[in-house]
Amino acid sequence: MQRSHKQLLAAVLVAAYTAFVPVMRSGMQLEVGYNEGWNLYNARTVLLHQPLYAERFGWHTVNYPALSFYISAWLSHLTGDLLYTGRALSIVGLVCSALLLGAMVRHLAGSRYAAVFTALLTISVVGASAPSYIGQYDPQLFATPFFLAAFYLYLRFRERPAAIVLMALLFVFAGNIKHNLIDIPLAVTLDLLVARRWRGLTLFLGTAMPATVLSLWINQHFAGSAFLTNLLAGRGYSLHHAFDNGIGTLGPLIPLLMLSGITAWRSRRYPALRITGIWLACAFVLNLFFAGGVGVATNSLFDTLLAMVLLIGIFLDEVREAASPLTYLPMAIALWPLLPLFINNETSLPIRDLRHLRQQQQTYRESLAVLRQTPGPTICESLLLCAEAGKPYLYDPFNATRFIQLGKLDPSPLYSRLANRQIAAIQLDKSIDLTKADTDANRFTPEMLEIIRKNYTPLLQRNGVLILVPAH
Structure with missing residues (x-):
């Protein structure tokens, strides 16, 4: 050759x-x-x-x-x-x-x-x-x-x-x-x-x-x-x-x-x-x-x-x-x-990568099913989950947080809804300890996370996906 x-x-x-x-x-x-x-x-x-x-x-x-x-x-x-x-x-x-x-x-x-x-x-x-x-x-x-x-x-x-x-x-x-x-x-x-x-x-x-x-x-x-x-x-x-x-x-x-x-x-x-x-x-x-x-x-x-x-x-x-x-x-x-x-440690065999992706797909489908079965407004860090679950477009984590940090958006109406537990479900992309602020600061303000921790409890927590609902 x-x-x-x-x-x-x-x-x-x-x-x-x-x-x-x-x-x-x-x-x-x-x-x-x-x-x-x-x-x-x-x-x-x-x-x-x-x-x-x-x-x-x-x-x-x-x-x-x-x-x-x-x-x-x-x-x-x-x-x-x-x-x-x-x-x-x-x-x-x-x-x-x-x-x-x-x-x-x-x-x-x-x-x-x-x-x-x-x-x-x-x-x-x-x-x-x-x-x-x-x-x-x-x-x-x-x-x-x-x-x-x-x-x-x-x-x-x-x-x-x-x-x-x-x-x-x-x-x-x-x-x-x-x-x-x-x-x-x-x-x-x-x-x-x-x-x-x-x-x-x-x-x-x-x-x-x-x-x-x-x-x-x-x-x-x-x-x-x-x-x-x-x-x-x-x-x-x-x-x-x-x-x-x-x-x-x-x-x-x-x-x-x-x-x-x-x-x-x-x-x-x-x-x-x-x-x-x-x-x-x-x-x-x-x-x-x-x-x-x-x-x-x-x-x-x-x-x-x-x-x-x-x-x-x-x-x-x-x-x-x-x-x-x-x-x-x-x-x-x-x-x-x-x-x-x-x-970047991304050299595993394609068959292994696909197996891992199938596991992610299973978790995604389970999360999607939970959101579809939960009536009411929802906030998702994964906007795709909310979109495919048929939820109204309520909150864009990145841009809304950016405007709050720049002083161009008043967060108090949203914070009030969260504190009054008027949001039916909240999805985060990390399985977090609800006593620690270890989510992405570019997508949720510390004040918003603190309100969520006080008023919401986990419903589903699996493979890096967390869904919370109002605490009773």
């Missing part, structure tokens, strides 16, 4: 290994991530023809653009299931992103081998670094291929005015799905400035800015008058959190990141390749900045991972048939994504 075939086979096996369990999990009845229930409730609001942004600061706030909720709600008419539609969009988004990055490498390096390798490496890097986001009902992976498609247009047709206009419109469209992925539009702007392509820059900004203003008006007019207030609502920030996110996600991949940085530096003198390095720099700086936001996780660094993979793909074409000591470098790169799995 030729060396390049062995390298591609290794990349195929690693990509399959990292993606298998997340893809299988997407079809199971359990919560993949906290945002799933939040997205489900918001899409249901769209289906009920109610405004998403009805009030400035409420008990359930939408701080994402509206388009992802409208798309998943519309597609659910075809699929018959809103949750699994959202999860499928996440998987489709990852696959399309991998194909687009491969197409970029094919265009820039002219190598089918490097293009295929890049596409496979995209899946394995995301699957190893952020497995919980594959098959999760969350808009980021769904939005990413639209940004990448616009970037591909720029790489291929930057001299054509029609392509610049279409690229700008794609950026605005993608930003209406997930609004903070601004590193690629910024990289395009900087590349146009460096190249002194004033006509292209004027056309790009002249298209993007009015389209952005129009999209803001559409959101404000059709989705709710508090759109901008909700979207721009502040959140806590921590440099320590940014450091932890950066090290946790990028730390195991530092050699690959350094390799991509070297490739970016070497490519700076070539106009066709220069923007790849600009994108890596923009993504790295902006992603690390956003990583410090309270409630932000690994997804804040996705674009850094993707820019890194693109540059590695360009590099691989140069060393595919290189002599020693670079002979085995592509094989090492293909296998490297396994390292984050070892570091």
Whole structure:
């Protein structure tokens, strides 16, 4: 077998290994991530023809653009299931992103081998670094291929005015799905400035800015008058959190990141390749900045991972048939994504992972049955449980707590209802000792937890899930 075939086979096996369990999990009845229930409730609001942004600061706030909720709600008419539609969009988004990055490498390096390798490496890097986001009902992976498609247009047709206009419109469209992925539009702007392509820059900004203003008006007019207030609502920030996110996600991949940085530096003198390095720099700086936001996780660094993979793909074409000591470098790169799995202790056999997931699914179903059998209003830390139990959307643990901490929401009405035991059930994601405040401070205030401890008693406590009901 030729060396390049062995390298591609290794990349195929690693990509399959990292993606298998997340893809299988997407079809199971359990919560993949906290945002799933939040997205489900918001899409249901769209289906009920109610405004998403009805009030400035409420008990359930939408701080994402509206388009992802409208798309998943519309597609659910075809699929018959809103949750699994959202999860499928996440998987489709990852696959399309991998194909687009491969197409970029094919265009820039002219190598089918490097293009295929890049596409496979995209899946394995995301699957190893952020497995919980594959098959999760969350808009980021769904939005990413639209940004990448616009970037591909720029790489291929930057001299054509029609392509610049279409690229700008794609950026605005993608930003209406997930609004903070601004590193690629910024990289395009900087590349146009460096190249002194004033006509292209004027056309790009002249298209993007009015389209952005129009999209803001559409959101404000059709989705709710508090759109901008909700979207721009502040959140806590921590440099320590940014450091932890950066090290946790990028730390195991530092050699690959350094390799991509070297490739970016070497490519700076070539106009066709220069923007790849600009994108890596923009993504790295902006992603690390956003990583410090309270409630932000690994997804804040996705674009850094993707820019890194693109540059590695360009590099691989140069060393595919290189002599020693670079002979085995592509094989090492293909296998490297396994390292984050070892570091995070996620290297058990897929059959064991699936067995554990089935246990989680059983616990989820038992909790769901208890909530369905408990009449009355319910507060859930796992919003998906409340949503699937048919409970009204009463309380968004993360955003409501954030607004209480920022002094923008008065918690006394909710505290009074809890103290008077008017909430029929409360679900927490941890089996806690009710005498200790060891739940997530970002989702419940200490005062709220203290009221719960005094007035509620456990009904179900199993495998990290706790359901409480009023004490008698």
